[in-house]
Amino acid sequence: MNRRDALQRAALVLGYAVTGPALTGVLQGCKATPELPFKPVFFSEDQARLIAALSEIIIPKTNTPGAIEAGVPGFIDIMLKEIYTKEDQDKFLNGLDEFDADARETYGDSFSSCTTEQQKAFVKKHHDAVFSGKVEGASTGWWNAGGGGEKPFMLKVKELTILGFFTSEPGATQVLQYNPVPGPFKGCVPLADVGKTWAT
Amino acid sequence: MNLNIDAEKQNTFDAIVVGTGISGGWAAKELTEKGLKTLVLERGRDVKHQVDYPTMMKDPWELPHAGQLSPEELKLYPVQSRTYWVNQGNKHWWVNDLENPYTEVKPFDWIRGYHVGGRSITWGKQTYRLSPMDFEANAKEGIAVDWPIRYQDLAPWYDYVESYIGVSGQAEGLPQVPDGKFLPPMELNCVEEVFRDKVAEKFGRKITIGRVAHLTASLPHDPSRGICQSRNLCDRGCPYGAYFSSNASTLPAAQRTGNMTLRPHSIVHSIIYDEKKGKAVGVRVLDAETKQETEFFANIIFLNASTLGSTFILLNSTSSRFPNGLGNASDQLGRNLMDHQYRTGAEAEVEGFDDKYYIGRRPNGIYIPRFRNIGNDKRTDYIRGYGYQGSGSRESWTRGVAEMSFGEELKNSLTIPGKWKIGITGFGECLPYAENRVTLNKDRKDVYGLPTLSIDAEWKENEKAMRKDMRVTAAEMLEASGFKNVNMYDAPNNIGLGIHEMGTARMGKDPKTSVLNKWNQVHEAPNVFVTDGAAMTSSACQNPSLTYMALTARAADYAVREMKKGNL
Numbered sequence: 001m002n003r004r005d006a007l008q009r010a011a012l013v014l015g016y017a018v019t020g021p022a023l024t025g026v027l028q029g030c031k032a033t034p035e036l037p038f039k040p041v042f043f044s045e046d047q048a049r050l051i052a053a054l055s056e057i058i059i060p061k062t063n064t065p066g067a068i069e070a071g072v073p074g075f076i077d078i079m080l081k082e083i084y085t086k087e088d089q090d091k092f093l094n095g096l097d098e099f100d101a102d103a104r105e106t107y108g109d110s111f112s113s114c115t116t117e118q119q120k121a122f123v124k125k126h127h128d129a130v131f132s133g134k135v136e137g138a139s140t141g142w143w144n145a146g147g148g149g150e151k152p153f154m155l156k157v158k159e160l161t162i163l164g165f166f167t168s169e170p171g172a173t174q175v176l177q178y179n180p181v182p183g184p185f186k187g188c189v190p191l192a193d194v195g196k197t198w199a200t
Numbered sequence: 201m202n203l204n205i206d207a208e209k210q211n212t213f214d215a216i217v218v219g220t221g222i223s224g225g226w227a228a229k230e231l232t233e234k235g236l237k238t239l240v241l242e243r244g245r246d247v248k249h250q251v252d253y254p255t256m257m258k259d260p261w262e263l264p265h266a267g268q269l270s271p272e273e274l275k276l277y278p279v280q281s282r283t284y285w286v287n288q289g290n291k292h293w294w295v296n297d298l299e300n301p302y303t304e305v306k307p308f309d310w311i312r313g314y315h316v317g318g319r320s321i322t323w324g325k326q327t328y329r330l331s332p333m334d335f336e337a338n339a340k341e342g343i344a345v346d347w348p349i350r351y352q353d354l355a356p357w358y359d360y361v362e363s364y365i366g367v368s369g370q371a372e373g374l375p376q377v378p379d380g381k382f383l384p385p386m387e388l389n390c391v392e393e394v395f396r397d398k399v400a401e402k403f404g405r406k407i408t409i410g411r412v413a414h415l416t417a418s419l420p421h422d423p424s425r426g427i428c429q430s431r432n433l434c435d436r437g438c439p440y441g442a443y444f445s446s447n448a449s450t451l452p453a454a455q456r457t458g459n460m461t462l463r464p465h466s467i468v469h470s471i472i473y474d475e476k477k478g479k480a481v482g483v484r485v486l487d488a489e490t491k492q493e494t495e496f497f498a499n500i501i502f503l504n505a506s507t508l509g510s511t512f513i514l515l516n517s518t519s520s521r522f523p524n525g526l527g528n529a530s531d532q533l534g535r536n537l538m539d540h541q542y543r544t545g546a547e548a549e550v551e552g553f554d555d556k557y558y559i560g561r562r563p564n565g566i567y568i569p570r571f572r573n574i575g576n577d578k579r580t581d582y583i584r585g586y587g588y589q590g591s592g593s594r595e596s597w598t599r600g601v602a603e604m605s606f607g608e609e610l611k612n613s614l615t616i617p618g619k620w621k622i623g624i625t626g627f628g629e630c631l632p633y634a635e636n637r638v639t640l641n642k643d644r645k646d647v648y649g650l651p652t653l654s655i656d657a658e659w660k661e662n663e664k665a666m667r668k669d670m671r672v673t674a675a676e677m678l679e680a681s682g683f684k685n686v687n688m689y690d691a692p693n694n695i696g697l698g699i700h701e702m703g704t705a706r707m708g709k710d711p712k713t714s715v716l717n718k719w720n721q722v723h724e725a726p727n728v729f730v731t732d733g734a735a736m737t738s739s740a741c742q743n744p745s746l747t748y749m750a751l752t753a754r755a756a757d758y759a760v761r762e763m764k765k766g767n768l
Contacts, residue, residue, distance in 0.1 A: 058606045082270045120607065127606050155601060162600040166614075167260040176597060176615060180259060182430040182560035184416070187387030191557040197596055197617045200260060200561065
């Protein structure tokens with residue numbers, strides 16, 4: 001294991017937000033091959049790296065866990081394998097390929113090998129495009145799921161990331177709040193008495 | 201010969217109850233408590249309270265796929281999944297549609313579960329009395345046939361059932377939904393209070409908290425049941441027994457008497473009618489596991505197999521005396537199938553109250569009792585009416601996908617609850633139509649080789665006209681309350697999806713035009729009682745389970761009195 005790999009591993013354990021800037025300096029762009037935070041059952045290793053990196057950009061580690069620490073990449077992998085139909089799997093992978101091809105064109109390397117700052121900028125470009133109606137299948141401004149068109153890849157990953165994250169134990173209990181047994185319902189209380197969004 | 205006599209003796213009881221759902225549990229409890237040795241037959245597997253609720257304590261991260269079913273799993277539920285409710289937490293409470301086919305001459309969603317407790321495990325728990333107006337409407341308007349009973353006949357039994365099961369609600373003094381024996385009401389949230397006050401001010405209509413079979417106070421007569429903990433995971437089975445189900449309440453009560461023999465995996469496919477004695481003497485049971493056929497005998501038979509289940513058994517009980525099904529001289533058996541229409545209404549955003557929230561997941565909502573065609577309100581486009589059910593809440597993390605942000609900004613924004621929203625959906629009465637019917641289909645067999653049902657029913661003009669009003673008026677009330685972005689919706693709603701199917705063995709005064717009399721006895725076989733939804737002469741617009749329970753307790757009381765007099 002070379003120094004870069006060691007740093008990258010540390011980054012995955014500790015999370016991008018903590019070590020991101022350090023990595024950016026050391027790596028100087030898009031040449032790292034990050035280690036996988038999970039063993040994929042559906043994705044190839046390269047695809048899994050991309051999904052892991054992308055989910056962590058969507059919900060990063062802050063003072064609370066991010067997508068990778070919450071197991072979101074593995075969740076997405078299993079959802080693709082067991083919940084998606086063959087047709088939807090193919091569409092998802094096509095979207096993933098196009099996304100990464102654009103990253104290679106833009107930065108000369110796979111999305112997962114880019115710096116965190118580059119990944120953020122790249123996600124912003126794709127995310128903004130969805131919300132400004134510049135992606136085929138998206139309605140203007142906001143994706144209308146009832147509209148019958150195909151959801152853009154960016155939104156599919158965002159949706160899966162949010163679903164996996166907030167139904168995970170870290171997402172539900174550390175980022176939001178979770179009370180499995182609330183007791184008698186109180187209908188109208190100050191938000192300050194509760195604090196954060198209920199996870200369920 | 202002696203062997204046969206012994207077997208017959210072993211298989212003979214004072215009473216037989218077919219089905220363990222919301223009405224079967226009540227029949228079991230009442231008959232056993234009155235001292236009758238009672239055989240309770242259930243076509244599905246046993247489900248013991250708490251013990252057999254496999255997902256009741258699971259946290260969200262303990263369910264696979266965030267609760268979603270795989271395409272392979274969904275293939276088992278092509279009909280049941282039309283509800284969009286089948287998930288990893290409750291999938292064991294729905295029938296396997298592939299093993300339980302029926303024929304939809306027109307689309308009909310037959311949503312059900314075959315296991316001890318039936319749909320009493322998954323029901324919505326909304327608990328309303330029918331009103332004097334509801335029992336009189338058919339006669340006043342010349343629709344179908346008159347109910348053979350009036351509200352006053354059932355009122356003491358409503359009292360009796362409510363007191364036993366525990367119903368949380370607010371007394372409002374409204375004649376169209378009479379008050380009952382209530383435990384303390386659940387609270388409204390901040391925006392629901394606004395809606396209640398505005399609708400009262402602008403329309404003179406009442407909004408009340410839903411009346412629900414959840415305990416908000418302990419029941420001295422049943423200390424095994426606990427108070428609702430606002431988990432809102434009811435459809436997995438409640439570890440506290442806080443909502444009423446057969447499993448948590450009536451079946452344990454029947455068990456305690458020592459008079460109940462509960463036999464799961466027992467598919468009753470017909471009633472044995474003894475032509476010499478001129479009465480029903482028992483039932484034929486196909487064991488779902490061994491495929492063995494056994495006959496059981498009793499003086500009294502209660503059919504509580506669900507509206508369509510009980511109707512199937514009667515239709516399939518043919519003899520030279522009853523070539524078209526037991527008690528079907530009127531040709532009304534299988535006809536007059538009704539349901540409640542819903543999934544249409546409106547929703548809106550509520551401004552303000554950013555600093556307010558709630559604690560707990562209330563398994564209940566608001567209720568707007570019927571106001572149409574009451575007093576001075578007279579519609580020209582339809583008769584009868586509807587109530588609304590709904591709720592307000594703040595948007596949760598699920599809004600995140602539509603947020604313009606991602607990354608830390610998105611993560612932070614989702615830790616604060618989103619906008620308040622409020623929505624209501626109508627629950628509309630359905631009239632009885634003779635041509636909305638089920639028939640026995642001998643050409644299509646189920647996995648046991650038994651005939652199946654063909655269902656031929658649809659909403660008609662009265663329901664369609666009412667449906668339009670249901671969403672328009674919902675929007676009108678939300679607008680008038682000052683809420684923003686009011687949005688009407690009208691989701692697909694096949695008949696059946698209300699899961700309030702009823703009416704296919706209706707009660708009536710005249711054996712020529714009805715199947716059951718005023719005590720729920722089959723006119724032509726008086727020791728056979730049908731006290732589930734099949735008995736309903738009209739549907740009203742209230743959730744019907746309470747009425748099934750009250751009819752059952754009343755009929756069981758009558759049956760035992762008559763039996764003791766030697767009349768049955």
